[in-house]
Amino acid sequence: MSENQNSPWWRGCVIYQVYPRSFFDSNGDGIGDLPGLAAKIPYIASLGVDAIWISPFFTSPMKDFGYDVSDYCDVDPIFGTLSDFDNVIEIAHKHGLKILIDQVLNHTSDQHPWFKESSSSLDNPKSDWYVWVDPNPDGTIPNNWLSVFGGPAWQWHSRRRQYYLHNFLSSQPDLNFHNPEVIEAVLDAVRFWLDRGVDGFRFDTANYFFHDIELRNNAPKEEVEEGSIGVRADNPYAYQFHEFDKSRPENIPFLKQLRALMDEYPQTTTVGEVGCDFALETMAKYTQGGDKLHMCYSFDLLTHDSSMKHIRTTMEEIEDGLGDGWPCWSIGNHDVERVASRWTEKEGLINHERSKIHMAMLLSMRGSVCLYQGEELGLPEAELTYDQLVDPFGIEFWPDFKGRDGCRTPMPWSNSDNGGFTDGKPWLPVVDSHLPYSAELQEDDPNSIFHAYKAFLQFRKHHNALVSGAIEFFHDDEHSLIFTRQSDDEKLLVALNTSAETTVLKLPKTLIKNKLEDIEIPKSINKGTVKEGKIMLQAYSIYIGKVSI
Known part of the structure; x- marks a missing residue:
């Protein structure tokens, strides 16, 4: 990007998100992996982005496809090895790209050794590492908190005879950030990857770390507003004002501890995911003052509202309250319907000329930008049948909500079997409708959306006004x-x-x-x-x- 000696590299940077399961499979097992990512880094570099964000590749039972971590400091064998990850960093740096990785600190898998020990008794050394609560006298759950994935946010554990908190799947127990030992442990995990040379982190559910210690009930909403993931009228989660189960003021001191650690490693950065009823206000709080997160992004542009009035309102709200903080904008990711299908004039009508303008708009806004793999190809949402789903969120809410699998299907690299993604059977199907959008075909078409992305990213680098x-x-x-x-x-x-x-x-x-x-x-x-x-x-x-x- 345009060189500005007074501005760190991450202010105005463009980050390309890789969902590794679906990017490129190097060994024919049908699942994308780190060697596959390494092989495609030249492609990513050719786009003109500044960094790569890699979605979770840590050891996991994969109940939520890597967002349920059972070892924060190792690579799951389906993705490769720590050596493979080191190779990704080395190749990326040779191509002038930074590497950011996901950190899922709010919760672990129930298969994590920490949870196994914590759940074994009431008096073990890690007994207070998760949020354990006695039942009410009649055996019922302690309050009205709900899981994003549907139903109560409390799961009974027979050995401890207590409930534990889970904001997502019941197999994703929430860590107890009120325990200083937990904070020390998760910061050690962050340091592990910094020592391996990563340039930053995307923090999943960054406003969920702390819960209300008094376990007060959330108030009901008078009106349910349709929004992005988890905020739909068919999901009871949307019926509450989430004041006590997330976005707690205790998050701020923890983010300061996190930033102090990051500051030990110059030129690193952080991006926080913020999803709540007052996301723009929270983004400002989390990024102001230079002592917390470097950047945040919200779900405000991940809805179906593509009107320019909505875009302006969202941008001006964050600008008005941001101060010296910094936003990061995204119009697509691994959790929402692909933007080419979501932001259409008529449902089902994909228009790449319109998508080009949405791209140019996003890349012209003040802030850093996350681009999700396949956006540069204008990929529409993949239409899958119920029997093809693997996402527990989609399976739970079918058919009104079809889950997240449609935006996670493999990248079509060529107009051939399985889109050139794998020699085996892909973990999710490569739909036929994606083959005409393949990278190979679009590279040969100078008017393609791929070339529009590439050209505008290069254009942006020569105009510092657009960068910062x-x-x-x-x-x-x-x-x-x-x-x-x-x-x-x-x-x-x-x-x-x-x-x-x-x-x-x-x-x-x-x-x-x-x-x-x-x-x-x-x-x-x-x-x-x-x-x-x-x-x-x-x-x-x-x-x-x-x-x-």
């Missing part, structure tokens, strides 16, 4: 948006249209007197024009101009 400049919004409606980005050396006007209709917008009054110089954007993206104080935006187009300052 200030942002100011001037106009929004359902389909169009106008804003400026300004750094010390340049000010850019950005206007975009995500609709199939041509739109004409007025130049902001404060900019009419300024000289405006057209900037040549990548040819694979439709370009708007400015004439006589008006911005002419044809269908699915963007205009970027340099404003005199």
